[in-house]
Amino acid sequence: MDFATYHELQRFYSAYAECVDHGDLDDWPEFFLDQCVYRVQARENFDRGFPLAVLSLESKGMLKDRVYGVKETLFHDPYYQRHIVSAPLVHGTSGDLIVSEANYVVVRTKPGKPSEVYNAGRYLDRIQQTPDGLRFAQRICVYDSELIPNSMVYPI
Numbered sequence: 001m002d003f004a005t006y007h008e009l010q011r012f013y014s015a016y017a018e019c020v021d022h023g024d025l026d027d028w029p030e031f032f033l034d035q036c037v038y039r040v041q042a043r044e045n046f047d048r049g050f051p052l053a054v055l056s057l058e059s060k061g062m063l064k065d066r067v068y069g070v071k072e073t074l075f076h077d078p079y080y081q082r083h084i085v086s087a088p089l090v091h092g093t094s095g096d097l098i099v100s101e102a103n104y105v106v107v108r109t110k111p112g113k114p115s116e117v118y119n120a121g122r123y124l125d126r127i128q129q130t131p132d133g134l135r136f137a138q139r140i141c142v143y144d145s146e147l148i149p150n151s152m153v154y155p156i
Contacts, residue, residue: 001093009088009127012134013102017083020155025070028155029063033128036060037138040156043121046142054152066155076153079110081118088125096129097137104141106156119143119156 001009012031019027032038041053057063086103093099101124108118121143128137141156 001090001098005098005129006088006090008134009090009098009100012127013085013088017085021080021082023154025067025154028067029060032060032063032136032139033130034060036063036136037140038063038136038155039139040141040143040152042146043142043144044146046140054148070153076151077110079108081154082107082109082115085123098125098127098129098134100125100127104156119148119152120145121156 016031019031036057036059038055038057039053040055044050045052055066057066084105084107088100088102091099091101101122103122104120105117106119107115109115119141121141124138124140124142125136126138127134143156
């Protein structure tokens with residue numbers, strides 16, 4: 001992989017974090033191909049090959065449905081989140097496909113309360129280079145803790 005492509009990959013990861021941190025949920029599905037996988041799964045299940053996941057979406061349409069649900073039907077205490085994402089580690093490329101991973105930590109802050117680590121783990125990604133830029137073919141968020149607080153509202 002050349003430097004320009006790696007720099008584009010880093011910018012893609014940063015733009016994703018900025019999008020979800022700023023609550024631009026309508027833009028979130030645009031980081032994905034029409035046929036894609038977005039899954040949030042406990043490390044314990046992932047490592048054992050078990051399919052159970054907290055969230056498992058299998059198309060951009062399902063991502064858009066999730067956005068609708070978050071914006072129109074879910075009621076929850078307001079909070080802010082901040083993603084801290086490591087530099088991506090590229091495991092390989094095949095044609096226009098990049099296979100990479102990065103560590104992440106999501107910090108959540110509720111108004112009037114101290115910030116807390118909400119979720120930590122790693123992204124396992126398959127990213128397609130398209131004429132419109134990079135897009136996720138697959139993003140699996142493998143979180144390390146066995147428990148997550150209450151509910152997961154926003155994307156990881």
